[in-house]
Amino acid sequence: MELSFNTYNKMYCYNSRQKNPSFGIKIPELESAIDAFAVKKNNTFGEEHNLIKKIKKFAKMIFQQESFIGSGSKNKVYDMGKYVFKIPKNVFISPKKATEEPLNLIGKIIKNENPLNIDSYCGESVLQIGNLKILRNIGEHIPCGVPYSKIDKMSKEDIENYYFENYFKRIIQVPQSSFDKFARDIKKIKYPATIDFHNPNNTAITKDNRIILIDDLLKYNKYCGENSTVKLLRIFMLDATLDVYTPVFDKHLNEVRSLFKKIILSGEKAGLLLSNGIEDKPLLNDALYKCRAKAKYEDFCQKIAEIRKSKDCENVKYKKIESYIDDIFKD
Numbered sequence: 001m002e003l004s005f006n007t008y009n010k011m012y013c014y015n016s017r018q019k020n021p022s023f024g025i026k027i028p029e030l031e032s033a034i035d036a037f038a039v040k041k042n043n044t045f046g047e048e049h050n051l052i053k054k055i056k057k058f059a060k061m062i063f064q065q066e067s068f069i070g071s072g073s074k075n076k077v078y079d080m081g082k083y084v085f086k087i088p089k090n091v092f093i094s095p096k097k098a099t100e101e102p103l104n105l106i107g108k109i110i111k112n113e114n115p116l117n118i119d120s121y122c123g124e125s126v127l128q129i130g131n132l133k134i135l136r137n138i139g140e141h142i143p144c145g146v147p148y149s150k151i152d153k154m155s156k157e158d159i160e161n162y163y164f165e166n167y168f169k170r171i172i173q174v175p176q177s178s179f180d181k182f183a184r185d186i187k188k189i190k191y192p193a194t195i196d197f198h199n200p201n202n203t204a205i206t207k208d209n210r211i212i213l214i215d216d217l218l219k220y221n222k223y224c225g226e227n228s229t230v231k232l233l234r235i236f237m238l239d240a241t242l243d244v245y246t247p248v249f250d251k252h253l254n255e256v257r258s259l260f261k262k263i264i265l266s267g268e269k270a271g272l273l274l275s276n277g278i279e280d281k282p283l284l285n286d287a288l289y290k291c292r293a294k295a296k297y298e299d300f301c302q303k304i305a306e307i308r309k310s311k312d313c314e315n316v317k318y319k320k321i322e323s324y325i326d327d328i329f330k331d
């Protein structure tokens with residue numbers, strides 16, 4: 001099967017190239033109806049009814065292959081201009097199998113009354129109606145790693161090629177300032193909420209180099225622990241997609257080392273916890289190993305903590321961290 005790259009939605013496709021890719025599909029009538037509904041404080045039953053009627057009217061146009069952006073393990077996401085429409089994977093406009101369910105727009109429209117208002121977080125739905133969630137569209141982007149929706153048709157080689165040719169090539173161009181902003185925003189997501197770092201696709205890089213978290217947050221539990229810089233390493237360089245580790249970086253050693261350094265620095269500048277102990281230890285060890293570093297978890301954490309505690313001004317601390325990392329990377 002031929003693997004082709006769709007330059008509109010930045011996805012690898014197995015099917016033939018789409019003739020009229022409609023990434024950025026616009027339905028102004030529906031867009032303004034959602035806007036108006038979302039900003040108004042108390043919507044009437046009639047307004048609710050009208051919005052649902054409009055969604056039903058355009059459903060076929062939205063939930064079609066040309067508007068499909070991507071899917072994770074649970075949902076599929078469709079492009080609708082300013083917004084995206086997210087539905088569970090087994091939901092179809094016209095179900096054909098027993099396992100498929102119809103789009104269900106019954107019940108009250110749930111509004112997000114208290115949005116987190118964190119620039120780098122776009123996983124909250126603006127409106128939720130039955131099994132449909134409407135979220136702000138982050139626009140043209142590539143998800144970190146390899147899109148989960150594609151991997152079941154990919155060989156190990158395809159995954160590796162995609163990872164380096166598409167994602168890795170892109171992430172190493174993202175400037176320090178974008179990582180700094182992302183880490184600062186992650187720091188604002190407070191316990192017991194933690195980011196879903198299990199699938200790198202939950203984080204995306206936009207055309208203008210913003211890093212945005214796009215999925216639901218998790219609640220702290222013994223499997224995920226608190227947000228930490230090590231979890232950012234996992235997203236950006238340790239997992240290719242859900243449950244698939246990244247290939248070795250030996251041909252890209254300088255690049256992965258510079259990515260590692262950017263991530264560690266961003267976490268330090270944001271005052272993010274470096275490692276959350278038990279569950280982060282193998283991750284940091286893996287990152288150090290993948291960078292062929294001459295340090296293990298304990299030395300690394302101890303040295304960074306020492307620099308953090310020192311009385312030096314912030315800029316001197318960052319310089320010291322950079323030169324320590326350069327030292328452990330010396331061949």
Ligand SMILES: Nc1ncnc2c1ncn2[C@@H]1O[C@H](COP(=O)(O)OP(=O)(O)O)[C@@H](O)[C@H]1O
Pocket residue numbers: 069070071072073074075076077084122135136137138139142143201202204214215216
């Ligand atoms: N707000 C959004 N704007 C644009 N694209 C999005 C948005 N949310 C998700 N996507 C796309 O859809 C894919 C799957 O979304 P995700 O929320 O991770 O699904 P799941 O809930 O199944 O994990 C993402 O990797 C991304 O490409």
Ligand SMILES: [Mg+2]
Pocket residue numbers: 072073199201202215
């Ligand atoms: Mg996801």
